Amino acid sequence: MDDTGDYTVSAEFYDLLQAETDRCLAERRFSGAAARARHAILDVGAGTGIVTEVLLRTSGVPVHAVEPAPAMRAALLSRLAQLGADQRARVTVHPETLAEAGLAAVADLAVASNVIACLDPATRRVTWQEVSAALLPGGLLLFDLPPTGLPSGCESVGRLGPVRLGLDLYSADITRQFHRGVQRTVFTYRVEREGKLLREARESFDVWPxxxxxxxxxxxxxxxHVVEAPGSDLMAARRPDC
Known part of the structure; x- marks a missing residue:
């Protein structure tokens, strides 16, 4: 099975192989700003809700979680269902793109984790406009940086796992390659039992440096306006006060 970019393959494996790493990153990157939020937080591309959960736990304000991909949104809602009543009451899930959600002047913090690199330049520019519209005056945007250049050939990025579930080992190999002017990142997921491959599935994502x-x-x-970011792996921008 080989799909491109709609998360129908990756959603099954995402939390098992990536949740702990992503949670640690989210806490380091966003918890300080979330604790300072006074109105609401916008989570652009909430995925399975790992970042959303960190934002809810470290703040006391409403969170708008935008996730248009049905497969990831199913995992997001399952995660939110396990939270306490107070946190569930503070989170609203928007099942469409940020542009379609039409949020205006609702948040003093917006975060985008593992999102911006996956947007083509035209969509990225629209996203900035929609984030600007969603932020209150003085509101802050934080996001992780896309790559600055393209790979010269097929390169190994690394491996996720293996993680054991009962008799089975789950893992993923990640590669990237130049593909039609962009970087294509390929995740190859494997499930093995007693050294034998039970199944393999792939999903690829285009990345725009x-x-x-x-x-x-x-x-x-x-x-x-670009401002100093809280970490070298982040970029920050703020909507002017007036």
């Missing part, structure tokens, strides 16, 4: 200078120009064009 962009240097920080270009991102800064796009953000400024959308009315967001």
């Amino acid at each position: 962009a240097p920080p200078e270009r991102l800064g120009e796009e953000l400024e064009a959308a009315g967001l």
Whole structure:
């Protein structure tokens, strides 16, 4: 099975292989800003809800979780169902793109984790505009940086797992390659039992590199001023106070 970019393959394996790493990253990257939020937080591309859960736990404000992919949203809602009543009352799931959600002046913090690199340049520019519209004056945007260049050939990125469930071992190999002017990242998932391969599935995602200078120009064009980020793996921009 080999699909491209709709998460129908990856959703099954995502939390098992990536949740703990992603949770640690989210706590380091976003918990401080979330604790300072006073109105609401926008989670752009909430995925299976790992970041959403961190934002809810470290803040006391409403969270708007935007996730258009049905497979990931199913996992997101399952995760939210396990939370306490107070946290569930503070989170709203938007089952469409940010542009379709039409959020206006609702949040003083927006985060986008593992999202921006997966947007083509035109969609990325629209996303900045929609984030700017969703932020209150003085609101802050935090996101992780896309790669700055393209791979020269097929490269191994690394491996996720293995993680044992009963008799089975789950793992994923990640590669990236140049593909029609973009970077294509391929996840090959495997389930093995007693050394034998039970099943294998692949899903690929296109990634659009962009240097920080270009991102800064796009953000400024959308009315967001680049500011110092809390970490070297993040970029930050703020909507002016007036």
